Amino acid sequence: MPAIWIIAVILVIATVGYFLARGRALASAGSDPRKMHSLPVYYGTNAAIAAAGPALLVLLAWLIAQPLLINNSLTQYLPADIIGDAGETSLAMADVNRIAGGLDLVVAQGAMTVEAAKNLSVETTDVRAELAAVGVALGADVDAATLALAQRYRGATAFGNILKAVAVIGLSVLGAGAAYAMTNKDFRARRYVESAVKMLLITAASVAVLTTVGIVLSLVFNTIEFFRAFPASDFFFGTRWEPSFSGRGGNSDLGFLPLIWGTLFISIIALIVAVPVGLFAAIYLSEYASPRVRSFAKPMVELLAGVPTIVYGLFALLTVGPLLLSAFGANGSFHLGWMSGGTAAMTAGLVMGFMLIPFVSSLSDDIINSVPQSMRDGSLGLGATHSETVRQVILPAALPGIVGAILLAASRAIGETMIVVMGAGAAASLSMNPFDAMTTVTAKIVSQLTGDGEFNSPETLVAFALGMTLFVITLALNIVALYIVRKYREQYE
């Protein structure tokens, strides 16, 4: 019985439960809702939740767990030489799963009887061709051992499915029955319904935590895997980044230093552009601009914040890069020869700086505005000019908040991907020249993880180690920044 039918049955049971429980509650109160503890609808809903909630949860868990359990138990039957290698094992099991799924499909489409599929043999049938006919493409012909495993898989799955249907539907009936039995006019149905809803709300709130856990786990496991294949000291202190994909490991230099160097170099260029411009723009907007100018200029600046980073990336690649090259390149207008290609740390840094202007300015704007007006009055009342007030009273008062904003901007710059992928170049270098091509942690995560999704060579796994360092750095910056900003806000609330 497919999952969708089980769900349908559960919903029917829930609906029936709803009306029965509602009826019973009304009957116990002599059809007078005023004598009941809760509104009639709550008695019904309570029964429906009891019928559907636990059953659906079990169903979900079952759907996730069953294939994993069956795969695990079948892995031991694979040939011994395959079991040792994690990559080979997962490939072999993927084949088994695919054949099993394909055979089910063949039967479902009526190309083969259930019996025929069960007694299939590689000698008499071209299994690959049969499966291809229903749209399941296999990489190689099917050997007897794999087919046997696939058949075992089908058997176990079929048995599991029957068990699943019985267990889940049974649970649903049980739940509905229990709720029905409890129902009478004094039963506090609303409390039960509300606590069920509350459980749902808590689950939703914990998605955020689960996301973080997911990020940490996926990074940690793959990073550990990476450090098994590649020495940690070579990663953290290596000064060369030269992955080789042909050698399948061994010959690659996966040094982290050139990447973090490029990341910091580009981020610093970006901050040098964004912080003064953003800060002064914020000061002007919040302290000087007339309401008319403000109502026009502020959305303009914020418009920049809504532009997707792919747009900035393209702008860096196709506009700013060539422009810089025509100024600072060998054939440029100044004949400086500093720049040999349009993609460079400067290109990416400048454009990233532009991207961060609205970020810095709107955060600073908020922070400057939250400095109480009485501070301004106090300073102006003493005969200070507006700029003296800003520089000597408002900025010092807002300093913690502004530092927080700059840290957040730095974290943004370090984690920015598209602009550096498109604008900074691909060569990892420890150069001091801002017009050289450089690459960053994020750019290398992208280049190591795009393409084939095999997760067993150090060249691929290094991306997770890079992701881990990126996550740790940005997380640290964010936590510090958010803490500072929070403390700052509390000061004036």
Next chain:
Amino acid sequence: MTLETADITPPATPSGKGKSLLTQDARTKKRNAAEIRFKAYGIAALAFSILFLAMLLFAIVRNGVPAFTQTFVTIEVELPADVLDKNGNRDIDDIKKVSTFGYNPLIQDALVAATADIETEVADGDLKKMLSSSAGATVRNAVIANPDLIGQTVEFELLASSRVDGYMKGRVVREDLARDRNLDAAHLDIVDALSQTGGVTRKFNWDFILGADASESRPEQAGMGVAMLGSVFMMLVVLLLSLPIGVAASIYLEEFAPQNWITDLIEVNISNLAAVPSIVFGILGLAVFIQFAHLPQSAPLVGGLTLTLMTLPTIVISTRASLKAVPPSIRSAALGVGASEMQTVFHHVLPLAMPGILTGTIIGLAQALGETAPLLLIGMVGYIASNYPDGIASGFLDPNSAMPAQIFEWAKRADPAYYERAWGGIIILLVFLMTMNIIAIILRRRFERRW
């Protein structure tokens, strides 16, 4: 005035005493100059930002608008029955047996005929370089759709090659073609002559907006349509998941959560997640949905799930702000007439906060729509989005691209004709984003309440 007060000397230094206010002293002048300088820095910073915005928009419009028109060559193609339908019974299966290679000589003949009056050194066999290599397929599809055309001479508007298109748009000049194998300068003379007579025209290019992506060598044919559908399916996933989960999480945190370390943890978590680089969400999506759960690569479903996780914190933060903005008096009023806490929230607070929640959701969606980095990791780049999904399920599960990923893909391709496509793609993307933001602004204006 009494003697007693007269004796008191003024406090501090008496330097300012009795000075006229009507003349500025030197120090005040200096301070006012500093004031003007400071203000000028502010104006300069603001002008710089706006100038940059203008430059960005200029670059987008200038480079992107040409992508919306395309050059077509109009020729009369003879469709002889003896080539296209050897048996003469108009059997559709027989007609289908003639491949596009069978049509190419017909097109070549038509081109020769069309350029008969033009003196050129271009060999007859090279004339077809003026056309997109898709020309044969275009004619074939027309014949298959309408077999009655066989035996007639039919006028076709065929896509010009990207070089010819570039020449018509001023992107390609004769000097560029010196080392180009795809087109010669002599071809351009023919194009010039044909455009005089109306044989070569530029028309609005719906296929760019609605069409599918094409292979690397046919930029003139590439369109955004399939990637657009990919984005739409992704946004559906994001909307259907992030709105209910985000609202439920916010309601819990804002209205029910007890003040304890678990709540604190969740809150700190959410504000940190909002600042985690998007690429990290890509890694998460890759590891959890593809590596662990074995969902199909490049599928909008996976993209949507990944973007949902990325968007959730944004939606939670804005939803909590709108819930917070509902004054406590509304809650007290509802509780006062005997509603339970849950009823108060769902019947009174939530409806009032809804416009704010929707605004925040739309802005979160807009952010997700423009996001590229996570999509790179789950395989939505590098895939040539050339097939429309055949249904709802296929839309969610079959490999597809998305608008920003498609733009990135085009920007990576070697042919500069694709750069024009990339800029044009950005215009389409920005139109989507602007529409969403305008809807958000209208919602906010319309339902804005002041308590």
Next chain:
Amino acid sequence: MLDDKYHADRAVGTMQDSKITAKNVQVFYGDTHAIKDVNVEIADKTVTAFIGPSGCGKSTFLRCLNRMNDTIDICRVEGDILIDDEDIYDPRVDPVQLRAKVGMVFQKPNPFPKSIYDNVAYGPKIHGLAKTKADLDEIVESSLRKAALWNEAKDRLHQPGTGMSGGQQQRLCIARAIATAPEILLMDEPCSALDPIATAQVEELIDELRQSFSVVIVTHSMQQAARVSQKTAFFHLGNLVEFDDTDKIFTNPQDPRTESYISGRIG
């Protein structure tokens, strides 16, 4: 110049010399006519109190006297306000210089988030009143002494001013205003955020300040006006209803509106 005037007034034997003269002053907030045709002469070395129900324009008028209203875009002032016979709304007048001469203390104590010392030194620094550090130290000390805060503050000069009690903060703000050596001190309900003990201390201080400055104080408390001021102006709905010696206003008001207010019938 001051001395000449002093002698002249003395020779004539009329009132004390007039420090501030307002003629036909009108103030508009956008379309709202907030101050209607106010004429008043405020004497030097006295405490003048502005009283009246809230929203009557007394604070608005006070803020006209050092052009603090300039910071509000929609505010417009008409008529003449003369300080030492110079029109402070003359285009040649720089509000920065004006405000150095006319100090202000606000309703809520608003020390800057700096040390006590830096709070007091802020004004002298920006106006360049101290040539050396020693000068500055001296100004800070004398200002704190005048604000009756020296004994409490001398051991914690470099701790933040925001860490003091409300009354201390307000006296710090007064010290800060005194430090720029103004001739006039404007006080906008300086005690409204303070407890009775702190209020008493500040009131005592105001009485002492009278010896050095012309003090104008806005207060919503009639008792306070009676305690600290020599002259009282009663504002009602933007009009200056009555202006006279404090004793006279409280014992024998001329205008029925003043009498109603004093006796608590409007407020």
